Amino acid sequence: MPELPEVETTCRGLEPLLTGKKVLEVLVHNGRLRWPVSLELALELPGSHIRQVRRRAKYLLLDTKRGTVLIHLGMSGSLRVIAMDTPLEKHDHVEFILAGGQSLRLRDPRRFGAVLWTREAPEAHRLLCTLGPEPLGETFDGDYLHHIGRQQQRPIKSLIMDGKVVVGVGNIYACEALFAAGIHPLRAAQRISLARYRALVAAIREVLAEAIKAGGTTLRDFSDSQGRPGYFSQQLQVYGRAGEDCRRCGVPLRRRVIAQRGTFYCPVCQR
DNA sequence: CAGTCGCCCTGCGTGC
DNA sequence: TGCACGCAGGGCGACT
Numbered sequence: 001m002p003e004l005p006e007v008e009t010t011c012r013g014l015e016p017l018l019t020g021k022k023v024l025e026v027l028v029h030n031g032r033l034r035w036p037v038s039l040e041l042a043l044e045l046p047g048s049h050i051r052q053v054r055r056r057a058k059y060l061l062l063d064t065k066r067g068t069v070l071i072h073l074g075m076s077g078s079l080r081v082i083a084m085d086t087p088l089e090k091h092d093h094v095e096f097i098l099a100g101g102q103s104l105r106l107r108d109p110r111r112f113g114a115v116l117w118t119r120e121a122p123e124a125h126r127l128l129c130t131l132g133p134e135p136l137g138e139t140f141d142g143d144y145l146h147h148i149g150r151q152q153q154r155p156i157k158s159l160i161m162d163g164k165v166v167v168g169v170g171n172i173y174a175c176e177a178l179f180a181a182g183i184h185p186l187r188a189a190q191r192i193s194l195a196r197y198r199a200l201v202a203a204i205r206e207v208l209a210e211a212i213k214a215g216g217t218t219l220r221d222f223s224d225s226q227g228r229p230g231y232f233s234q235q236l237q238v239y240g241r242a243g244e245d246c247r248r249c250g251v252p253l254r255r256r257v258i259a260q261r262g263t264f265y266c267p268v269c270q271r
Numbered sequence: 272c273a274g275t276c277g278c279c280c281t282g283c284g285t286g287c
Numbered sequence: 288t289g290c291a292c293g294c295a296g297g298g299c300g301a302c303t
Contacts, residue, residue, distance in 0.1 A: 075297055153274085170297070171297085
Protein backbone atom coordinates (compact mmCIF):
# COMPACT_ATOMS: atom_id res chain seq x y z
CA MET A 1 0.00 0.00 0.00
CA PRO A 2 1.88 3.00 1.17
CA GLU A 3 4.56 4.52 -0.93
CA LEU A 4 6.16 7.80 -0.06
CA PRO A 5 3.14 10.00 -0.89
CA GLU A 6 0.93 7.88 1.32
CA VAL A 7 3.41 8.04 4.19
CA GLU A 8 3.79 11.78 3.68
CA THR A 9 0.01 12.19 3.70
CA THR A 10 -0.17 10.21 6.92
CA CYS A 11 2.67 12.21 8.44
CA ARG A 12 1.05 15.56 7.65
CA GLY A 13 -2.24 14.37 9.06
CA LEU A 14 -0.71 13.10 12.28
CA GLU A 15 1.61 16.02 12.90
CA PRO A 16 -0.99 18.43 14.39
CA LEU A 17 -2.71 15.63 16.27
CA LEU A 18 0.39 14.26 17.96
CA THR A 19 2.89 17.07 18.42
CA GLY A 20 3.23 17.94 22.09
CA LYS A 21 1.00 15.07 23.21
CA LYS A 22 2.01 12.90 26.12
CA VAL A 23 2.01 9.13 25.64
CA LEU A 24 0.47 7.42 28.66
CA GLU A 25 0.72 3.82 27.61
CA VAL A 26 1.69 1.53 24.75
CA LEU A 27 -0.61 -1.43 24.18
CA VAL A 28 0.75 -4.21 21.99
CA HIS A 29 -2.13 -6.43 20.94
CA ASN A 30 -0.09 -8.38 18.43
CA GLY A 31 3.63 -7.73 18.44
CA ARG A 32 4.46 -10.12 15.63
CA LEU A 33 5.09 -7.57 12.94
CA ARG A 34 8.08 -7.65 10.59
CA TRP A 35 10.22 -7.51 13.68
CA PRO A 36 8.79 -8.24 17.11
CA VAL A 37 7.65 -5.09 18.90
CA SER A 38 10.13 -4.67 21.73
CA LEU A 39 9.31 -4.69 25.39
CA GLU A 40 11.51 -1.61 25.81
CA LEU A 41 9.06 0.45 23.76
CA ALA A 42 6.22 -0.22 26.17
CA LEU A 43 8.50 0.27 29.16
CA GLU A 44 10.41 3.39 28.12
CA LEU A 45 8.06 5.49 25.99
CA PRO A 46 5.16 6.10 28.41
CA GLY A 47 5.41 9.42 30.23
CA SER A 48 7.19 11.15 27.35
CA HIS A 49 5.85 13.88 25.10
CA ILE A 50 5.99 13.64 21.33
CA ARG A 51 8.21 16.50 20.30
CA GLN A 52 8.10 16.09 16.56
CA VAL A 53 6.46 13.96 13.90
CA ARG A 54 8.49 13.52 10.75
CA ARG A 55 9.20 11.24 7.86
CA ARG A 56 12.44 9.72 6.56
CA ALA A 57 11.98 7.56 3.49
CA LYS A 58 8.88 5.52 4.27
CA TYR A 59 9.48 5.58 7.99
CA LEU A 60 7.47 7.79 10.31
CA LEU A 61 9.48 9.09 13.23
CA LEU A 62 7.97 10.14 16.54
CA ASP A 63 10.67 11.95 18.48
CA THR A 64 10.59 12.11 22.24
CA LYS A 65 13.04 13.08 24.95
CA ARG A 66 14.00 9.48 25.64
CA GLY A 67 14.08 8.08 22.15
CA THR A 68 12.33 7.78 18.83
CA VAL A 69 9.53 5.53 17.64
CA LEU A 70 10.10 4.33 14.07
CA ILE A 71 6.98 3.18 12.29
CA HIS A 72 6.93 1.52 8.89
CA LEU A 73 3.56 0.80 7.29
CA GLY A 74 4.79 -2.07 5.13
CA MET A 75 2.27 -3.00 2.44
CA SER A 76 -0.98 -2.72 4.34
CA GLY A 77 -0.42 -0.51 7.36
CA SER A 78 -2.35 2.58 8.32
CA LEU A 79 -2.35 4.87 11.33
CA ARG A 80 -5.12 6.90 12.82
CA VAL A 81 -5.91 8.90 15.89
CA ILE A 82 -9.28 8.15 17.44
CA ALA A 83 -11.07 8.18 20.80
CA MET A 84 -9.44 5.57 22.98
CA ASP A 85 -12.76 3.88 23.77
CA THR A 86 -13.41 3.12 20.09
CA PRO A 87 -13.65 -0.67 19.77
CA LEU A 88 -10.52 -2.35 18.47
CA GLU A 89 -10.72 -3.81 15.01
CA LYS A 90 -9.27 -7.10 13.91
CA HIS A 91 -5.89 -5.86 12.71
CA ASP A 92 -5.28 -3.07 15.21
CA HIS A 93 -1.96 -4.41 16.48
CA VAL A 94 -0.37 -1.56 18.39
CA GLU A 95 -1.85 1.49 20.08
CA PHE A 96 -0.39 4.48 21.82
CA ILE A 97 -2.71 5.88 24.48
CA LEU A 98 -2.43 9.66 24.59
CA ALA A 99 -3.20 12.08 27.37
CA GLY A 100 -6.63 13.57 26.65
CA GLY A 101 -8.41 10.34 25.80
CA GLN A 102 -7.21 9.69 22.29
CA SER A 103 -5.31 6.77 20.87
CA LEU A 104 -2.93 6.37 17.94
CA ARG A 105 -3.60 3.00 16.35
CA LEU A 106 -1.61 0.98 13.86
CA ARG A 107 -3.70 -1.30 11.71
CA ASP A 108 -1.79 -3.68 9.48
CA PRO A 109 -3.52 -6.78 8.10
CA ARG A 110 -0.43 -8.23 6.44
CA ARG A 111 1.88 -7.39 9.32
CA PHE A 112 4.74 -6.38 7.01
CA GLY A 113 5.01 -3.16 8.94
CA ALA A 114 7.20 -2.37 11.93
CA VAL A 115 7.18 -0.43 15.17
CA LEU A 116 10.68 0.07 16.55
CA TRP A 117 12.13 1.96 19.46
CA THR A 118 15.56 3.52 19.43
CA ARG A 119 17.42 5.64 21.94
CA GLU A 120 20.12 6.65 19.50
CA ALA A 121 19.74 9.32 16.84
CA PRO A 122 17.29 7.74 14.41
CA GLU A 123 19.46 8.62 11.42
CA ALA A 124 22.07 6.27 12.88
CA HIS A 125 19.67 3.38 13.21
CA ARG A 126 20.79 0.39 11.14
CA LEU A 127 17.64 0.54 9.00
CA LEU A 128 18.05 4.24 8.23
CA CYS A 129 21.78 4.78 8.05
CA THR A 130 22.23 3.19 4.64
CA LEU A 131 19.34 4.97 2.94
CA GLY A 132 19.83 7.17 -0.10
CA PRO A 133 18.61 10.74 -0.53
CA GLU A 134 15.01 11.89 -0.41
CA PRO A 135 13.55 12.09 -3.91
CA LEU A 136 12.13 15.55 -3.22
CA GLY A 137 15.34 16.80 -1.64
CA GLU A 138 17.93 19.00 -3.30
CA THR A 139 20.72 16.44 -3.56
CA PHE A 140 18.67 14.14 -5.76
CA ASP A 141 19.18 15.31 -9.32
CA GLY A 142 19.93 13.96 -12.78
CA ASP A 143 23.68 14.21 -12.35
CA TYR A 144 23.55 12.19 -9.16
CA LEU A 145 21.42 9.41 -10.63
CA HIS A 146 23.45 9.32 -13.83
CA HIS A 147 26.63 9.00 -11.79
CA ILE A 148 25.20 6.14 -9.73
CA GLY A 149 23.84 4.33 -12.76
CA ARG A 150 26.83 4.78 -15.04
CA GLN A 151 28.31 1.31 -14.39
CA GLN A 152 25.21 -0.62 -13.51
CA GLN A 153 23.76 -3.19 -15.81
CA ARG A 154 20.57 -3.72 -13.93
CA PRO A 155 17.27 -2.39 -15.26
CA ILE A 156 16.60 1.26 -14.56
CA LYS A 157 13.46 0.29 -12.68
CA SER A 158 15.52 -1.74 -10.19
CA LEU A 159 17.88 1.20 -9.74
CA ILE A 160 15.22 3.76 -8.87
CA MET A 161 13.46 1.32 -6.54
CA ASP A 162 16.67 0.68 -4.59
CA GLY A 163 16.47 2.52 -1.28
CA LYS A 164 20.24 2.89 -1.16
CA VAL A 165 20.05 4.94 -4.37
CA VAL A 166 16.95 6.98 -3.64
CA VAL A 167 14.21 6.35 -1.11
CA GLY A 168 10.48 6.31 -1.46
CA VAL A 169 10.08 5.32 -5.10
CA GLY A 170 7.82 2.30 -4.88
CA ASN A 171 6.35 0.16 -7.60
CA ILE A 172 3.48 2.41 -8.65
CA TYR A 173 5.48 5.60 -8.93
CA ALA A 174 8.47 3.88 -10.53
CA CYS A 175 6.16 2.72 -13.32
CA GLU A 176 4.54 6.12 -13.64
CA ALA A 177 7.80 8.09 -13.63
CA LEU A 178 9.39 5.85 -16.25
CA PHE A 179 6.37 6.32 -18.47
CA ALA A 180 6.48 10.08 -18.01
CA ALA A 181 10.18 10.10 -18.90
CA GLY A 182 9.69 7.77 -21.87
CA ILE A 183 12.20 5.23 -20.56
CA HIS A 184 11.64 1.48 -20.88
CA PRO A 185 11.72 -0.11 -17.41
CA LEU A 186 14.11 -2.84 -18.55
CA ARG A 187 16.70 -0.48 -20.06
CA ALA A 188 20.11 -1.01 -18.47
CA ALA A 189 20.93 1.84 -16.12
CA GLN A 190 24.31 2.36 -17.80
CA ARG A 191 22.69 2.91 -21.20
CA ILE A 192 20.79 6.06 -20.34
CA SER A 193 22.10 9.51 -21.17
CA LEU A 194 22.51 12.33 -18.68
CA ALA A 195 19.74 14.25 -20.42
CA ARG A 196 17.35 11.35 -19.98
CA TYR A 197 18.38 10.95 -16.33
CA ARG A 198 17.51 14.59 -15.82
CA ALA A 199 14.12 13.96 -17.38
CA LEU A 200 13.64 10.90 -15.19
CA VAL A 201 14.45 12.73 -11.98
CA ALA A 202 12.08 15.53 -12.97
CA ALA A 203 9.40 12.90 -13.62
CA ILE A 204 9.97 11.17 -10.28
CA ARG A 205 9.68 14.46 -8.42
CA GLU A 206 6.64 15.52 -10.41
CA VAL A 207 4.79 12.23 -9.96
CA LEU A 208 5.48 12.10 -6.24
CA ALA A 209 4.54 15.75 -5.72
CA GLU A 210 1.29 15.31 -7.63
CA ALA A 211 0.45 12.18 -5.67
CA ILE A 212 1.03 14.00 -2.39
CA LYS A 213 -1.26 16.78 -3.58
CA ALA A 214 -3.96 14.19 -4.31
CA GLY A 215 -3.58 12.65 -0.86
CA GLY A 216 -1.86 9.50 -2.08
CA THR A 217 -3.05 6.58 -4.17
CA THR A 218 -5.79 4.33 -2.88
CA LEU A 219 -5.77 1.07 -4.79
CA ARG A 220 -7.46 -1.14 -2.28
CA ASP A 221 -7.09 -0.03 1.23
CA PHE A 222 -4.95 3.03 1.74
CA SER A 223 -6.47 5.60 4.05
CA ASP A 224 -4.92 8.59 5.74
CA SER A 225 -4.82 9.49 9.41
CA GLN A 226 -8.54 10.36 9.31
CA GLY A 227 -9.48 7.27 7.35
CA ARG A 228 -9.87 9.09 4.04
CA PRO A 229 -8.76 7.55 0.75
CA GLY A 230 -6.31 9.15 -1.67
CA TYR A 231 -7.30 10.16 -5.16
CA PHE A 232 -4.15 9.76 -7.22
CA SER A 233 -5.35 6.44 -8.67
CA GLN A 234 -7.48 8.49 -11.06
CA GLN A 235 -4.30 9.98 -12.52
CA LEU A 236 -2.36 6.77 -13.09
CA GLN A 237 -1.17 6.49 -16.69
CA VAL A 238 0.16 2.93 -16.76
CA TYR A 239 0.00 1.24 -13.35
CA GLY A 240 -2.65 -1.47 -13.33
CA ARG A 241 -3.66 -0.75 -16.93
CA ALA A 242 -2.21 -3.74 -18.85
CA GLY A 243 -4.21 -4.33 -22.01
CA GLU A 244 -5.76 -0.88 -21.91
CA ASP A 245 -4.79 1.76 -24.43
CA CYS A 246 -1.87 4.08 -23.84
CA ARG A 247 -3.25 7.55 -23.29
CA ARG A 248 -0.41 9.03 -25.31
CA CYS A 249 -0.19 6.74 -28.37
CA GLY A 250 -3.19 4.41 -28.17
CA VAL A 251 -1.26 1.13 -28.22
CA PRO A 252 -2.20 -1.51 -25.60
CA LEU A 253 -0.10 -1.22 -22.44
CA ARG A 254 1.89 -4.23 -21.26
CA ARG A 255 2.71 -5.90 -17.99
CA ARG A 256 5.74 -7.98 -17.15
CA VAL A 257 7.59 -8.92 -14.03
CA ILE A 258 10.84 -7.12 -13.21
CA ALA A 259 12.61 -7.98 -9.98
CA GLN A 260 9.50 -9.80 -8.79
CA ARG A 261 7.19 -6.84 -9.22
CA GLY A 262 4.45 -6.33 -11.72
CA THR A 263 5.63 -3.65 -14.14
CA PHE A 264 3.40 -1.68 -16.47
CA TYR A 265 4.65 0.21 -19.50
CA CYS A 266 3.96 1.34 -23.04
CA PRO A 267 6.04 -0.58 -25.61
CA VAL A 268 5.95 2.39 -28.00
CA CYS A 269 6.35 5.44 -25.77
CA GLN A 270 9.05 3.89 -23.57
CA ARG A 271 12.42 3.02 -25.08
C1' DC B 272 30.45 -7.49 -5.46
C1' DA B 273 26.21 -6.80 -7.90
C1' DG B 274 22.09 -8.55 -8.47
C1' DT B 275 18.31 -12.05 -7.88
C1' DC B 276 15.10 -14.46 -5.18
C1' DG B 277 12.40 -16.15 -1.19
C1' DC B 278 9.80 -14.90 2.15
C1' DC B 279 7.21 -12.58 6.05
C1' DC B 280 1.32 -12.23 6.08
C1' DT B 281 -3.82 -11.48 4.99
C1' DG B 282 -7.33 -10.17 1.83
C1' DC B 283 -9.42 -9.54 -2.41
C1' DG B 284 -10.66 -10.26 -7.29
C1' DT B 285 -11.15 -13.72 -10.78
C1' DG B 286 -12.64 -17.77 -12.86
C1' DC B 287 -14.43 -22.29 -12.59
C1' DT C 288 -22.24 -19.43 -3.27
C1' DG C 289 -17.95 -21.73 -2.60
C1' DC C 290 -13.37 -22.64 -3.41
C1' DA C 291 -8.66 -22.54 -5.37
C1' DC C 292 -5.57 -19.59 -7.18
C1' DG C 293 -2.91 -15.59 -8.27
C1' DC C 294 -1.72 -11.29 -7.08
C1' DA C 295 -0.84 -7.15 -4.11
C1' DG C 296 1.60 -0.74 -2.92
C1' DG C 297 7.84 -3.29 0.84
C1' DG C 298 12.19 -4.58 1.73
C1' DC C 299 15.42 -7.49 4.46
C1' DG C 300 18.60 -11.02 4.19
C1' DA C 301 20.23 -15.31 2.20
C1' DC C 302 22.11 -16.75 -1.72
C1' DT C 303 24.50 -17.10 -6.47
